[in-house]
Amino acid sequence: MSGPPTLPPRILLIVGGGIAAYKSCELVRLIRKEGGTVTCVLTEGGSHFVTPMALAALSENPVHTTLWDLKNETEMGHIQLSRQANLVVVCPATADLMAKMAAGIADDLATTLLLATDKPVLAVPAMNVRMWQHAATVRNVQTLRESGVDVLEPDEGPMACGEYGPGRLPEPLAVWQRIAWALGLGPVEVAPLPGRAPAEEEASQDSGLGGLSGSMIARGFQRAKSAIGLGEGAGESVVQDGGVLSRKGGARAAPSTDPEALNHLLGTPGFQQGSAHRPLEGRHVLITAGPTWEPIDPVRYIANRSSGKQGFAIAAAAAEAGARVTLVAGPVHLPTPAGVERVDVESAREMADAVTQALPADIAVMVAAVADWRPVSVAGEKIKKRGAAPAPLQLTENPDILATLAASPQRPPLLIGFAAETERVIEHAKEKRLRKHVDWIIANDVSGDVMGGDANAVHIVGPGDVISLPEMPKEDVARILVERFADALPR
Numbered sequence: 001m002s003g004p005p006t007l008p009p010r011i012l013l014i015v016g017g018g019i020a021a022y023k024s025c026e027l028v029r030l031i032r033k034e035g036g037t038v039t040c041v042l043t044e045g046g047s048h049f050v051t052p053m054a055l056a057a058l059s060e061n062p063v064h065t066t067l068w069d070l071k072n073e074t075e076m077g078h079i080q081l082s083r084q085a086n087l088v089v090v091c092p093a094t095a096d097l098m099a100k101m102a103a104g105i106a107d108d109l110a111t112t113l114l115l116a117t118d119k120p121v122l123a124v125p126a127m128n129v130r131m132w133q134h135a136a137t138v139r140n141v142q143t144l145r146e147s148g149v150d151v152l153e154p155d156e157g158p159m160a161c162g163e164y165g166p167g168r169l170p171e172p173l174a175v176w177q178r179i180a181w182a183l184g185l186g187p188v189e190v191a192p193l194p195g196r197a198p199a200e201e202e203a204s205q206d207s208g209l210g211g212l213s214g215s216m217i218a219r220g221f222q223r224a225k226s227a228i229g230l231g232e233g234a235g236e237s238v239v240q241d242g243g244v245l246s247r248k249g250g251a252r253a254a255p256s257t258d259p260e261a262l263n264h265l266l267g268t269p270g271f272q273q274g275s276a277h278r279p280l281e282g283r284h285v286l287i288t289a290g291p292t293w294e295p296i297d298p299v300r301y302i303a304n305r306s307s308g309k310q311g312f313a314i315a316a317a318a319a320e321a322g323a324r325v326t327l328v329a330g331p332v333h334l335p336t337p338a339g340v341e342r343v344d345v346e347s348a349r350e351m352a353d354a355v356t357q358a359l360p361a362d363i364a365v366m367v368a369a370v371a372d373w374r375p376v377s378v379a380g381e382k383i384k385k386r387g388a389a390p391a392p393l394q395l396t397e398n399p400d401i402l403a404t405l406a407a408s409p410q411r412p413p414l415l416i417g418f419a420a421e422t423e424r425v426i427e428h429a430k431e432k433r434l435r436k437h438v439d440w441i442i443a444n445d446v447s448g449d450v451m452g453g454d455a456n457a458v459h460i461v462g463p464g465d466v467i468s469l470p471e472m473p474k475e476d477v478a479r480i481l482v483e484r485f486a487d488a489l490p491r
């Protein structure tokens with residue numbers, strides 16, 4: 001690493017013209033809360049949806065709207081503006097804006113900046129589903145990705161125009177996570193999107209589109225790390241310490257844009273996540289994890305497949321975030337995370353009792369794969385094989401721990417369930433959220449090798465919308481969830 005870190009990271013945010021532009025306000029708020037600075041550029045179209053005043057108030061920076069308001073060419077020309085940032089984010093990126101970017105057109109301030117920048121570019125599309133699927137847009141997105149622009153996949157869902165499908169702007173938190181990743185600041189290891197992988201971009205930066213488009217387009221995300229003074233070594237150690245997502249507590253404790261506060265934390269070699277970032281300090285988090293075993297006889301049992309890894313990772317992350325954590329664990333061979341109080345149980349009824357004993361809690365996260373049924377009676381001796389006919393097994397339903405908790409007078413203020421599905425994952429999760437009266441369902445597709453694996457791709461299904469995270473290590477899923485728990489809790 002050359003020279004001291006020059007944090008906080010600087011984002012140039014180009015707000016295009018679409019109904020999703022209002023979400024850019026939330027994005028500005030999030031970036032600032034996480035310790036970054038934002039300068040906004042509003043397109044003509046964008047100004048029909050959000051005002052320069054709103055963006056200026058949120059970013060605490062002047063908002064630029066036309067090429068001609070950059071009066072002092074020597075100090076604040078469009079070249080300067082495009083290069084002061086560590087990352088250029090286009091959000092929302094409309095079909096029109098992406099078409100211009102792909103073609104190298106520069107007919108207003110936003111497109112001129114995009115053509116002039118030598119910094120990485122992240123485009124966050126939002127448009128009608130048919131526009132997104134149109135051959136012209138597909139071509140433009142492909143061109144942009146091949147040229148090094150990180151084009152996010154839009155979310156799927158109902159759209160403002162009444163249609164349904166891909167085209168919704170991803171949630172601001174997901175955009176922020178991508179920004180942190182692009183800057184090499186976050187713990188989120190997002191799978192590279194189609195197009196060039198970040199690591200390859202350095203080598204191939206001169207072989208992309210030549211001329212106009214080539215100079216317009218981002219040169220790769222590794223460069224972003226050096227652009228903000230985080231060399232490979234420094235970047236790694238910061239990530240080990242919890243990454244910028246985890247550092248936000250430091251920013252919260254001090255004014256979020258105070259570079260002194262951030263640099264102080266980053267520059268401390270022994271800086272531990274737990275020492276500075278404790279958004280769950282004073283809170284009690286109750287977690288269930290692993291399977292339950294429902295005995296048939298002394299040697300046999302019924303169970304669901306579950307390694308317990310995701311629940312244990314959430315317990316570890318909650319403890320790191322300062323919470324008192326009770327982890328009610330089914331039979332798994334996993335070490336107890338530091339600072340976590342573990343209660344080992346075997347059956348669903350034991351788990352239900354342990355959960356009741358652990359109340360009250362501020363947050364309950366029911367991750368366990370509880371067996372739905374148990375044998376009506378448990379044989380005292382090993383049941384013998386009986387020749388031709390197997391012994392009949394009569395089952396009865398287990399208590400639903402999550403639903404019982406939801407109906408209890410001691411219902412935690414934030415109650416979260418998990419849903420492992422093999423098909424129509426989000427649809428089933430939404431239905432489960434309502435049926436079980438919980439605040440969120442964390443849904444994952446277990447048709448692959450999630451069970452027992454180290455990675456997971458989850459959808460956070462809340463009352464309003466769905467946030468889909470890309471596949472990442474279970475520890476990173478846990479950290480992101482814990483950040484969201486802390487944000488969602490009433491203060």
Ligand code: C5P
Binds near residue numbers: 371372399402416417
């Ligand atoms: O109904 P289903 O088993 O799919 O619901 C999954 C969610 O409900 C998980 O959060 C799981 O921990 C919880 N659950 C429970 N008690 C049960 C069954 C499921 O707490 N008996």
